[in-house]
Amino acid sequence: MDKLLNDLINKNSSWAKIGNLPTSIPALSKKDPNLFGACIKTVNNETFRAGDFDATFSLQSISKVFSLLLALMDNSEEKVFANIGMEPTGELFDSISKLETFNSLTPSNPMVNPGAIATTSFIHGNSYKNKFNRLKNLIINMANNPSICIDKQVYDSEKETADKNRSIAYFLRNIKAIKGDVEKILEIYFKQCSLEVTCEDLASMGSMLARSSAKLSENTISNIQDKNIPGKYLRIIKTFMFTCGLYNESGNFAVRVGIPAKSGISGGIMAVVPGRMGIGVLSPPLNKKGNPLASIKLLEDLSEKLSLSVIQ
């Protein structure tokens, strides 16, 4: 498997040169565009690594998976989905029109920015700082990597260029889809996007999500009612990754690759093969839909070689 992964990195390395770094967040546009790495962690804790598997990058939209998980654990499925929809949109991840056109009073789903900001706002905590720390600790816990912390430069850049997200968040409060201090909620959101991880971290977290039931380690997240992550939530999360995980390229990815996955604009993808493995991939240059081109190609090859598609 190590060999397979190395072969696929080599085979697809030319794709890693095509595409562009995102310009919307200046700090991201200055990152090294030449990285290309991958890591697999099976549910039996075997690990396979290739290329720049240990290069760091910010979680960005991949963090939406974990804020959804914590929001579910803090609130229940019923409460979360009374306020956030479940439908893919086929539109840009930061579209605001959908909120207005249908006057739906709920964001479409937890994987687009409006839904993710709402999700973050549902996380419990006795202060905004505590809310973020609980989310960060969940991520540390699932990655089994206590050194995960914020990339300060990315965070500052994120915050500075966040007018579209601010627009979305105030809109959400206007339709009563979120409550509280908008700037503080956004701060958590920018922080979760700025957490620095490696492909190996993504693979570790993915392998936990790949299970049908999972247990967090003791004492790391305050006020978690149960260290056991209910299987139902794991399944919900994987389902959203499948239907909405790659923005308005999700349908295409489902057909070509067929694995629950979540991308971020820093070039990472966390893929989850139910019952089998978690996969972390990194290739910073993005295609026109805002997804890492080479990472998708590698996952497509890997899915075919190992018959990973959940739909056979």
Next chain:
Amino acid sequence: MDKLLNDLINKNSSWAKIGNLPTSIPALSKKDPNLFGACIKTVNNETFRAGDFDATFSLQSISKVFSLLLALMDNSEEKVFANIGMEPTGELFDSISKLETFNSLTPSNPMVNPGAIATTSFIHGNSYKNKFNRLKNLIINMANNPSICIDKQVYDSEKETADKNRSIAYFLRNIKAIKGDVEKILEIYFKQCSLEVTCEDLASMGSMLARSSAKLSENTISNIQDKNIPGKYLRIIKTFMFTCGLYNESGNFAVRVGIPAKSGISGGIMAVVPGRMGIGVLSPPLNKKGNPLASIKLLEDLSEKLSLSVIQ
């Protein structure tokens, strides 16, 4: 299993009384609202039946699955998806705005009306009549039921009240997404929607789609290049059923049930459990999203009892 299916019909029979018959097609509004039936056919050809499993109803949108399959077999994946998108929309099945707003020149996906009308237009044949006959024969072949034919009353009603579909079809020709005689293409489309089937037919067809490779019987469909349905097409079809099969309730169904499925406004659902079984369910009253309420409830129970979800 026969008992399980009977129990679920009984358990959910009160749901079968909630909802409304569609008014958009008058002939459908006159159908018996009290039917509730189900049939399972495994890939090993075991069959289980309950309730009104042998009541007839028109295929309606379920036919979109088969027009897509034949369009793929006649043209190749590349050609079909050069003209039709792969993304779920989160919008009404007959939305026309999406075609205009994004000026995309392609329908969003093959499971909404614009995409399905385009799909139908791609079917080969030396005449419009022949095109429809080839599609009908594919359906007969997959259901292994040569008696399947058009419900004339439904067809007439469909054709008479089809102004929204006409509007969509002329729009499609205007953006060059379809070519040819619009009225003739629509005629095929209305005919495929009007084909009368039973839950057992749906289960038979579903069990064929459930396989990773399938073979049509000899000599029934003219000019099929290969009687073997490529596994790739079977997988593509199941993927679209999963991401877009229940209109703008697809995301919700994926979370709650987790099985590729396609609904129709006559109250039928064909569900496909990869590698295991095809399922046909019927309950004419529809919920607000236009899907059969009791059928969804039954599938939700069945999925839970038998762990059918493709995402575990």
Next chain:
Amino acid sequence: MDKLLNDLINKNSSWAKIGNLPTSIPALSKKDPNLFGACIKTVNNETFRAGDFDATFSLQSISKVFSLLLALMDNSEEKVFANIGMEPTGELFDSISKLETFNSLTPSNPMVNPGAIATTSFIHGNSYKNKFNRLKNLIINMANNPSICIDKQVYDSEKETADKNRSIAYFLRNIKAIKGDVEKILEIYFKQCSLEVTCEDLASMGSMLARSSAKLSENTISNIQDKNIPGKYLRIIKTFMFTCGLYNESGNFAVRVGIPAKSGISGGIMAVVPGRMGIGVLSPPLNKKGNPLASIKLLEDLSEKLSLSVIQ
């Protein structure tokens, strides 16, 4: 004044070379792009002419003014505006999204294609042929030019490339905004667009609309209840020309020129200065909004020189 008009034709003749003939209707793309003419007819029947004032061109969207007038005379204001809105859209003249997004069941206004097709459908007549003849006779009557007839080539081309209009019309019947035979209604609509006129015809018709009351000549239009055109209808028509007469450039034209006017994609504009004059201008090349560039420039100059703006 003759000199002024000639001077303005000369001054703006370089603008008449900029822009493109419309490609949507092939017959129009073959017309002479070098024409530039203007004619003014005052309410006192003085006439001033310059350039290609006697070149012929098809009425196109200018005909929407007259179908609205006849629909009002045949039905009353209340009935027409129960089915058609009064609001400018800021969108393309042939937008269909607006009909769907707001589910308003009425077209936005009588100057965009959906509203104009509805308007045409409201014209009375004992046959579709008779409906068109009544409209044609109104136009002949107001232009005082019995030789006005259809440009057959334009009509054929119009009809052949009319899929967007067909899409709109079937949508309108679907939302019950129009009734009857869609193809027959569209035939009237294409015919009214294909009527051939000159700048002088436009000026004559405009000078009639410029009055606060007007009288049609005897016996030309069957079943007109009253040969007197109510002043209220004249005012309504001029108001729509002011707020919606130049597609999604109407607001800009109102600011720059300030006169009720209606443009057509064959390059004509009919402008109406209340109480003073009608103006016909022709310059086939269109700007990006689909309006004749040089004609707008000439009207802007003329409005400034003669203080024609209704808002001073």
Next chain:
Amino acid sequence: MDKLLNDLINKNSSWAKIGNLPTSIPALSKKDPNLFGACIKTVNNETFRAGDFDATFSLQSISKVFSLLLALMDNSEEKVFANIGMEPTGELFDSISKLETFNSLTPSNPMVNPGAIATTSFIHGNSYKNKFNRLKNLIINMANNPSICIDKQVYDSEKETADKNRSIAYFLRNIKAIKGDVEKILEIYFKQCSLEVTCEDLASMGSMLARSSAKLSENTISNIQDKNIPGKYLRIIKTFMFTCGLYNESGNFAVRVGIPAKSGISGGIMAVVPGRMGIGVLSPPLNKKGNPLASIKLLEDLSEKLSLSVIQ
């Protein structure tokens, strides 16, 4: 004329009881719903008063007229309209979708919230406080009423419930349609909306706008380059009032009344009859489009009695 105005107040007083106070701004929902007043000031400085002509209310959207005027005087027509469009929208005054759907990077026009917030941001001043003071002084100057000041309760309420406007403003900064401190710009915007006036103030300001040229009194507004308001700007403003002054009821009002006018959700309308008079009307209950019902009725009667329509 005094009698006419009194008669019209009486005639339409029953309309003043129909409709609702706005709930979006709580302070406005507590205002007296029973007020109904009107004042006319001719360009010759004759004044006519009736009903609650001296009751105070906040300017709200009527202030958009004055921020546009000052933005024009501070920047020139070219600069303002390079950043703001001129087209009516036919949509809600606070629609955000239009900004996104067409990706136009400019608000539609200066009379809808996005355009008005942009307009306010263009006002010059060496501080945000100074910017507002210059606008306030323009209004004081034109109303010839130095006592005009902010209704503090309305301002606080406005600011507190302003999430939709915040959403719009951050969106505008994101598309680079505005620059600077969003919260500070909004503060000016909320303040201008909260300025308290009477019908007589509106009539005074309207009579100044009614002129084809106007002169501000000395020394009241810092850094105005010229005390003379260019006639062109007066005409531009009146044109926007005509095409966009009553939200998505502007087209209807143009047909029924035919006068440039601007409404506000506190129930006021400032109408301007070019060359003749300014009119202020107040009736707090609003119709479904957010416009004061009785005020519109009174203006409709007045326009008919005195032939005020600019389009005859």
